Amino acid sequence: MPFLEITDVHKSYGTNPVLKGITIDVEAHEVVCLIGASGSGKSTLLKCINALEPIDSGEIVLDGDPITGVGVDVNRLRRNIGMVFQSYNLFPHMTVLENITLAPILVGGVAKEAAEAHAIELLTQVGMEAKATAHPDSLSGGQQQRVAIVRAMAMRPQALLLDEITAALDPELVGDVLEIVRELAADGMTMLLATHEMGFAKEVASQVCFLHQGQILERGTPEQIFTDPQEERTRQFLHRVLASGRL
Amino acid sequence: MSISTRMAKAGTPTPPRRVFGLSILALGVWALTAYVFWTGLYQVHLINQAKTPMMPLIIGVIGLVMLYPLLPWARSLALNAGRTRALAASDLRGARASASSGRDSALTSLGFSAGFLVVAALLHFVTTNDAAVTKTFLRADxxxxxxxxxxxxxxxxxxxxxxxxxxxxxxxxxxxxxxxxxxxxxxxxxxxxxxxxxxxxxxxxxxxxxxxxxxxxxxxxxxxxxxxxxxxxxxxxxxxxxxxxxxxxxxxxxxxxxxxxxxxxxxxxxxxxxxxxxxxxxxxxxxxxxxxxxxxxxxxxxxxxxxxxxxxxxxxxxxxxxxxxxxxxxxxxxxxxxxxxxxxxxxxxxxxxxxxxxxxxxxx
Missing domain, CATH: 1.10.3720.10 (MetI-like)
Known part of the structure; x- marks a missing residue:
């Protein structure tokens, strides 16, 4: 049984349909990359999985438990799925350590000392332990994004949703952040990531989905998608990305 | 316009303008202000003469303050002359610096005079009609x-x-x-x-x-x-x-x-x-x-x-x-x-x- 089953999900903002029947299965320890132009629905899909946006129809099942519909305990669901955003969204009034330990202490019921020890351990893994007492505004974009990943990981989630996490970074900072994601993938973290980094997608993804106007137009292994795309739209998209030097 | 004529135009430096007109204006505004200010002080003197013996001295000192805007004004004149000398010696940079500082000095003088003018007007307001305003609002007792x-x-x-x-x-x-x-x-x-x-x-x-x-x-x-x-x-x-x-x-x-x-x-x-x-x-x-x-x-x-x-x-x-x-x-x-x-x-x-x-x- 797949770890995450997304079945025929529809979603519109007002009269504007954003998702038009999305179906994806994600196995445990799998890395699924969502590619596609801006506005194709990648971010919206991730938000729907985390119940930050309600869906209009369809069903999302996580580990055998339906997480869409009325009466779902969204807070419990979100504890099991971490999310990292394009613009980091760290809490500016808290230190790095407080950012990371807020949810484990408040929601997870972890003791403060244990939460901080875990946070320091995670920060050390991403080379940020020296910044534990710093405030986010004193960090670079890449450092903030590393903290944001640690913040999501501190809840020990079963899956991670990464929403174009390198899109707002200066080019020379992208590498550090991608390295962390690479390590998470190697550790077997289940991940669903929207990305414009095609080279990276090619390298870590077990499955690549090409979204176009709210639908999955093509899916397959990275080899299939990047070397032998079947759809004309996919070819055009990859061609444009190639022309901009990002593949 | 061809490139060559544009180049020629850029190559001809413009000499800085004279500060003299601004200096004259500053002096005029100062003279007006001084008149209003000193007449106002004179009224204070008339109203107060007998009561406080120190008053004429205080009024005199305050009256001297009115001379202050003349300082930057004099400097503006000197700098204007400096500009003329520098131009004669075809020292364009020096002329520009002098003219710029001179304009600054003239404007400083103007600014101070304008400030004094407001104070002078207030002085007249409180002393007018035999100090009626003062007696209505500011009776110390x-x-x-x-x-x-x-x-x-x-x-x-x-x-x-x-x-x-x-x-x-x-x-x-x-x-x-x-x-x-x-x-x-x-x-x-x-x-x-x-x-x-x-x-x-x-x-x-x-x-x-x-x-x-x-x-x-x-x-x-x-x-x-x-x-x-x-x-x-x-x-x-x-x-x-x-x-x-x-x-x-x-x-x-x-x-x-x-x-x-x-x-x-x-x-x-x-x-x-x-x-x-x-x-x-x-x-x-x-x-x-x-x-x-x-x-x-x-x-x-x-x-x-x-x-x-x-x-x-x-x-x-x-x-x-x-x-x-x-x-x-x-x-x-x-x-x-x-x-x-x-x-x-x-x-x-x-x-x-x-x-x-x-x-x-x-x-x-």
């Missing part, structure tokens, strides 16, 4: 006589202001939260809160004071009608300002970017936890300056409570005023309010400047 009673009355204003501010801080938050209640279940309370804010921001506070102060007592509303006039004044002002402060709270909470909500909720924090730990702490910082601004307004409105028969500082001043037939005691109240308000206004300015600097640095 009446000021000395009323000072302590006005200060005593001001204590009532302070009590009313602080009392109302405490109520407003709590009630305003309540109304703000009511206005932000989500969904259909929240609609009735949301609607009521909106009506409250609209109504009490629309009624002038003096009318609320009047209605609460007299109406509730006449209607013999239980509990409320037994309250002291001071308490009724606190309630009336709190009613008005709760409307304003509720809007400050709401604007502050809504100013926090939705991405902060997303981030907190995605970590599993509930609506309440997000509000308490993430949104409110960030919003309070932004709410403090507008909140203090509203409080300054409230403090000033405490002068209105005298219409309810509360003996506050303004009422005291008016009582003394009418007995001596002079407005100096009322001026004392004005000064007391100024002394109480200006530090707060400066404090708000500083907070806002700090916030703006932070925003510029991209921290918030």
């Amino acid at each position: 009446f000021i000395a006589q009323s000072w302590s009673k006005v200060a005593e009355g001001f204590w009532i204003n302070v009590q009313v202001a602080i009392g109302a501010e405490i109520i407003v801080l709590i009630a305003g938050l309540g109304i703000a939260i009511m206005r932000m209640l989500p969904g259909r279940p929240g609609r009735p309370l949301r609607w009521l809160a909106t009506v409250y804010v609209d109504v009490f921001r629309a009624i002038p506070s003096i009318i609320v004071l009047y209605l609460v102060g007299f109406g509730l007592t006449i209607a013999k509303v239980p509990i409320v009608s037994d309250l002291s006039p001071t308490m009724l004044a606190i309630i009336a002002l709190a009613l008005t300002y709760t409307g304003y402060v509720a809007e400050v709270y709401r604007a502050g909470l809504e100013s926090i970017h939705p991405s902060q909500w997303s981030a907190a909720r995605s970590l599993g924090l509930s609506y309440g936890q997000t509000l308490r730990k993430v949104i409110v702490p960030q919003a309070t910082r932004r709410m403090v300056p507008p909140l203090l601004n509203d409080f300054i307004g409230l403090q000033k409105d405490t002068a209105l409570i005298s219409i309810m028969g509360v003996i506050d500082s303004f009422m005291q001043a008016r009582l003394i005023s009418s007995s001596v037939f002079n407005l100096s005691p009322v001026l004392v109240v004005a000064v007391v309010f100024i002394i109480a308000t200006i530090p707060q206004a400066r404090f708000v300015d500083r907070l806002m400047a700090k916030d703006a600097a932070k925003l510029k640095a991209g921290a918030l």
